[in-house]
Amino acid sequence: MTASRPDGVDPAPNPHATAEQVAAAMEDTKLAQVLYHDWEAETYDDKWSISYDERCIEYAKGRFVAAAGEQNLPYERALELGCGTGFFLLNLMQGGVAKSGSVTDLSPGMVKVALRNAEHLGLDVDGRVADAETIPYEDDTFDLVVGHAVLHHIPDVEQSLREVLRVLKPGGRFVFAGEPSTVGNFYARWLGRITWEATTTITKLPFLSDWRRPQTELDESSRAAALEAVVDLHTFDPSDLEKIARSAGAVNVKASSEEFAAALLGWPVRTFEAAVPPEKLGWNWAKFAFGGWKSLSWVDENVLKHVVPRSFFYNVMITGVKPGK
Ligand SMILES: C[S@@+](CC[C@H](N)C(=O)[O-])C[C@H]1O[C@@H](n2cnc3c(N)ncnc32)[C@H](O)[C@@H]1O
Numbered sequence: 214m215t216a217s218r219p220d221g222v223d224p225a226p227n228p229h230a231t232a233e234q235v236a237a238a239m240e241d242t243k244l245a246q247v248l249y250h251d252w253e254a255e256t257y258d259d260k261w262s263i264s265y266d267e268r269c270i271e272y273a274k275g276r277f278v279a280a281a282g283e284q285n286l287p288y289e290r291a292l293e294l295g296c297g298t299g300f301f302l303l304n305l306m307q308g309g310v311a312k313s314g315s316v317t318d319l320s321p322g323m324v325k326v327a328l329r330n331a332e333h334l335g336l337d338v339d340g341r342v343a344d345a346e347t348i349p350y351e352d353d354t355f356d357l358v359v360g361h362a363v364l365h366h367i368p369d370v371e372q373s374l375r376e377v378l379r380v381l382k383p384g385g386r387f388v389f390a391g392e393p394s395t396v397g398n399f400y401a402r403w404l405g406r407i408t409w410e411a412t413t414t415i416t417k418l419p420f421l422s423d424w425r426r427p428q429t430e431l432d433e434s435s436r437a438a439a440l441e442a443v444v445d446l447h448t449f450d451p452s453d454l455e456k457i458a459r460s461a462g463a464v465n466v467k468a469s470s471e472e473f474a475a476a477l478l479g480w481p482v483r484t485f486e487a488a489v490p491p492e493k494l495g496w497n498w499a500k501f502a503f504g505g506w507k508s509l510s511w512v513d514e515n516v517l518k519h520v521v522p523r524s525f526f527y528n529v530m531i532t533g534v535k536p537g538k
Contacts, residue, residue: 223342226251226322235436238443243344245443246319246366252437254298254322258330260487263300265307265334268503273304276390277359279471280530285386287312288357292380294345294373295319295363299327299338301390302359306336311357315350317343348376355380362391364454364531365447374461374533384538387463390530394470395448397527401480408481412488424489434487449529463533473517475509476527482506 230238230248238245253260263269291311293302296318306314316327316338324340331338343349345360345367358377367373377387393401416425426434451468458466472479482502486494513526 223324224321226254226320226325228252228255228322230437232436235440238440242368242443242446243319245440247321249437249440249444250297250318250320251322252433254320254326257298257323257326258300259491261300261483262486262499262502263298265303265330269300270304270308273301273361274308274310276301276361276528276530277305277308277310277388280388280390280467280469281386281532286310288386289313290355291315291357291359292348292350292355293317294343294348294358294360294377295366296327296340297323297362299330301361303327303331303334303336303338305359306338307334313337314339315355316340317345317348319344345373346376348380350380352379353382356382356385358385358387360387360389364389364392365449366444368446370447370454371457371461374458374463378462378535381535382538383535385535386532387534388530388532390528392454392529392531393445393448394524394527394529395450396525397472397476398445398448401476401527404477404480405484408484409488412485416489424493426488426490431488450524451529451531454529454531458531458533462536464536466531466533468529468531470523470526470529471513471518472510472527473513473521473525475506475513478505478509479527 227248228251230252234248238248257263287309288311291302291305291314293314293316296302296316299316302311302314302316305311314336316324316331317340318324318327319342321342324342328338328340341349345363346369358381364370364373381387413431415421451470455466455468482505
């Protein structure tokens with residue numbers, strides 16, 4: 214069964230920020246998070262090719278297992294921080310990682326979409342708007358806390374991990390994946406910028422005009438993209454992240470990293486997908502994007518991992534356990 218917050222007081226989504234609101238958000242990272250993620254909530258799954266089928270179940274579970282292994286599955290009750298549209302926890306639940314879940318996010322628009330997705334999937338999920346630095350749940354509530362691509366948005370990561378440990382039951386585990394490494398973030402941004410400029414310039418040619426998104430959409434994208442610098446607060450070195458987690462009080466802490474060649478393909482592909490009308494990209498494109506990512510991930514795992522420094526890999530993951538069991 215899917216339920217929304219019982220007291221019904223979550224703020225409403227605000228998907229169309231005005232120029233004044235964007236200006237105010239430049240000085241306020243949490244307001245920026247809400248505006249930016251409310252803006253992209255309804256189109257987020259398309260933008261990032263997120264689905265709730267075998268492809269993304271395999272991806273989400275693969276990241277979880279790479280970070281934490283397969284022991285103790287399924288967890289009874291899981292919490293997701295910065296759930297977005299529910300990509301990580303909903304797919305983990307479908308993959309047998311947890312039986313029931315709570316999805317939370319600072320952005321009301323994201324919580325709304327995540328709950329809608331959970332309802333369509335028939336999953337046992339509730340949700341609420343919540344800041345990862347002050348998690349609105351009782352101590353010792355969850356068996357598992359997860360997050361994907363969220364830690365780098367949180368001003369005080371150690372404070373958030375202290376909160377994670379507080380709401381975990383003793384012996385409970387956290388798994389965060391999809392965090393940008395410092396080197397990875399550098400090449401991803403450049404590749405994204407070049408792809409966006411090239412695509413939005415070349416589609417000005419008259420014979421490519423049906424590959425161009427309407428100018429109002431491109432302008433809105435550029436306005437929101439200006440907020441990216443305000444919402445993306447950190448990049449991580451795996452060893453530094455381990456230190457933060459230990460300092461928050463976690464034990465059995467382990468960070469790892471993955472995706473180098475796969476990320477060099479993935480960033481231009483995703484930026485291109487965001488720059489052209491979605492109906493232009495069909496099933497063959499999706500097959501190319503996912504097949505390419507899978508093949509290059511194999512190369513990363515079996516070849517490049519042995520010769521390329523781990524700090525060059527794009528995705529950083531971290532797991533740890535709450536002591537006391
Ligand atoms: C890059 S998105 C990732 C969404 C989703 N986990 C995924 O992987 O598709 C980051 C999410 O974190 C949320 N977020 C940012 N700061 C937050 C905070 N302090 N507390 C909770 N959520 C936050 C944003 O609203 C956004 O939905």
